Amino acid sequence: HPALPKRKSRHLKYEDLTKLMATQLDKPNLQRVRDWFIFSTFTGLAYADLKRLSEKDIIQKEDGSQWIRIRRKKTDVASYVRLLDIPNRRKKTDVASYVRLLDIPLRIIEKYKSERCSDKIFNVYCRSYLIKLTKEVGEQYGFYMTFHKARHNFGTHITLSLGIPIETVSRMMGHTSITT
Numbered sequence: 198h199p200a201l202p203k204r205k206s207r208h209l210k211y212e213d214l215t216k217l218m219a220t221q222l223d224k225p226n227l228q229r230v231r232d233w234f235i236f237s238t239f240t241g242l243a244y245a246d247l248k249r250l251s252e253k254d255i256i257q258k259e260d261g262s263q264w265i266r267i268r269r270k271k272t273d274v275a276s277y278v279r280l281l282d283i284p285n286r287r288k289k290t291d292v293a294s295y296v297r298l299l300d301i302p303l304r305i306i307e308k309y310k311s312e313r314c315s316d317k318i319f320n321v322y323c324r325s326y327l328i329k330l331t332k333e334v335g336e337q338y339g340f341y342m343t344f345h346k347a348r349h350n351f352g353t354h355i356t357l358s359l360g361i362p363i364e365t366v367s368r369m370m371g372h373t374s375i376t377t
Contacts, residue, residue, distance in 0.1 A: 208349035237347030
C-alpha cells in the first residue's frame with residue numbers, strides 16, 4: 198500500500214481552543230462566526246442543526262438547567278443523552294438528542310438574542326459564507342480551522358476527555374454507529 202498523506206487533525210489543539218476562547222476579534226462578522234464555533238464546540242451541533250436551532254428546541258428542566266432538545270438533521274437519529282448525568286439515560290425510543298447547555302453556550306445565546314428576527318436562536322450565514330469566514334477566523338488566530346472541527350472539539354475536549362463513555366458521546370452527537 199502506498200503511504201498515505203499526513204492527516205490533518207480533526208479537532209483543535211487544546212491550546213488553540215483556549216486561545217480562540219480568550220481572544221475577541223474586531224470584525225463583527227468574524228466575532229459572530231467565532232462565537233458560533235465555540236457554541237458548537239460546547240454542544241456538538243453541526244452547521245445544519247445550528248442553522249435551524251430555534252426557541253422551541255431549548256427546554257428547561259425542573260432543576261433549572263437548560264437543554265437543547267433537537268432531532269439531528271443529517272442522521273435523524275432518535276437518542277436521549279443527558280450530558281454530565283449519564284446514569285439517568287432514557288430509552289432509544291425518545292425522539293431527540295438532548296445536550297445540556299453549559300454556561301458558555303448560554304452566554305453566547307444571550308449575546309445574540311437582540312439580533313433575532315425570527316424564532317431562530319442565531320441568524321446563521323449561508324454555508325459558503327460561513328466556510329469563508331471560518332477560514333478567516335483561523336487565519337486571524339494562526340491555525341487551520343473548519344466549522345466541522347467544532348463537533349470534533351465537542352467529542353474530544355468536552356466529552357471524551359472528561360470521561361464520558363464513547364457510547365454516550367456517539368448517541369449525543371447523533372451518530373448511527375459507534376464506529377463513527
